[in-house]
């Protein structure tokens with residue numbers, strides 16, 4: 083349990099000077115018991131007081147009734163308004179300026195007792211927020227709401243309220259435990275082994291030599307889960323595809339791999355020279371951007387969220403950059419693999435709508451036009467050839483049987499009429 087130091091201070095503020103002395107013994111006893119716990123404020127010979135209250139300094143070495151003399155280090159006089167009463171020094175309505183080193187002396191000037199006075203304020207209710215970067219543990223961090231000028235520590239505990247009926251019956255008040263503080267990360271504590279479907283009441287208590295003040299905060303994992311950003315983001319151009327970029331990444335290393343708790347992702351990307359982002363969502367660890375701008379460097383970031391939409395999106399990952407592969411025509415002319423370049427030209431059209439006109443370079447368009455013209459010309463030639471052959475055949479046939487000039491036509495009319503008659 084935490085120490086009970088605030089009791090030591092009660093006597094300083096005692097409005098009745100006589101009572102102060104009685105309480106000295108009382109607090110001395112209490113202090114000695116709590117000394118067993120290594121929980122002092124770590125400063126020997128220091129007395130704490132609250133700004134604006136009457137602070138009383140005791141001359142512990144003095145004999146009862148003996149006259150004592152108080153001095154303040156580095157000062158000619160005691161603070162204005164201070165009173166020596168039965169050996170104690172009373173500093174009414176102490177202000178921060180009253181802080182300093184004081185000493186009391188016997189009639190012969192010998193040092194009886196020295197004390198360093200530190201003044202400050204009572205703790206305020208701390209500001210607290212909690213976050214889970216995975217579903218196994220969560221952390222809370224806090225900041226004080228009042229500058230107290232005094233040494234401060236925090237007592238951080240939680241009480242768990244299970245949401246499953248079975249445990250609720252078994253454990254009505256909920257399980258209590260410490261929110262563990264790690265000295266290397268001041269201002270935060272962690273609840274280990276947290277349950278996704280339980281709710282937790284955090285008690286963050288700020289304690290200083292004058293008193294304590296706590297804040298309660300109810301949290302559920304589903305509300306506070308916020309993964310760390312994905313890692314290992316890589317963006318690569320796809321050869322011969324001037325509008326595509328292949329983006330891949332990994333789960334954040336803080337997210338434990340388990341089939342029941344997965345992440346989904348969103349990707350944001352833009353050409354470096356543009357301001358607005360395009361966003362796509364995916365459940366995969368890679369994605370092909372199909373509407374990149376040819377020849378422009380793109381910047382890409384990725385973020386993650388719990389697969390079932392609990393909590394918040396992670397922060398965006400670190401940026402990665404890449405420029406889509408160069409133009410087809412340039413590439414093709416260098417690589418001579420015309421077949422593959424035509425293939426990729428065929429799969430080039432992108433599904434995503436284009437916010438701005440694409441600068442497909444002139445030569446590329448010309449190639450496309452030339453190719454389609456060639457194909458068109460081929461079909462036209464083939465058609466002309468077939469028609470020519472048919473005409474030639476018919477002319478020859480016609481020449482052979484001149485006696486039956488209309489037989490061909492008659493047969494054709496017959497064939498046409500036949501299905502009609504059948505329908506009727």
Ligand SMILES: *[C@@H]1O[C@H](CO)[C@@H](O)[C@H](O)[C@H]1NC(C)=O
Nearest residue numbers: 216218219274275336337338
């Ligand atoms: C959660 O805390 C436990 C206990 O300290 C630890 O073993 C585990 O690795 C932590 N989980 C994550 C994802 O950090």
Ligand SMILES: *[C@@H]1O[C@H](CO)[C@@H](O)[C@H](O)[C@H]1NC(C)=O
Nearest residue numbers: 237238239285286287296298
């Ligand atoms: C919060 O914790 C402090 C310190 O342990 C304790 O004194 C206080 O009573 C607690 N408050 C509640 C509501 O549990």
Ligand SMILES: *[C@@H]1O[C@H](CO)[C@@H](O)[C@H](O)[C@H]1NC(C)=O
Nearest residue numbers: 363364365366367368369370
């Ligand atoms: C990516 O996710 C889609 C569904 O969104 C799925 O159809 C596809 O197979 C996945 N691709 C890979 C490479 O996992």
Ligand SMILES: *[C@@H]1O[C@H](CO)[C@@H](O)[C@H](O)[C@H]1NC(C)=O
Nearest residue numbers: 212213305306308393394395
């Ligand atoms: C998480 O999202 C909620 C709303 O969905 C918002 O109020 C809260 O501020 C967010 N928390 C963080 C840490 O972004």
Ligand SMILES: *[C@@H]1O[C@H](CO)[C@@H](O)[C@H](O)[C@H]1NC(C)=O
Nearest residue numbers: 376377409440441442443444
């Ligand atoms: C289109 O891109 C080419 C280089 O690929 C560049 O020379 C030309 O100026 C661009 N045209 C426009 C209108 O941006």
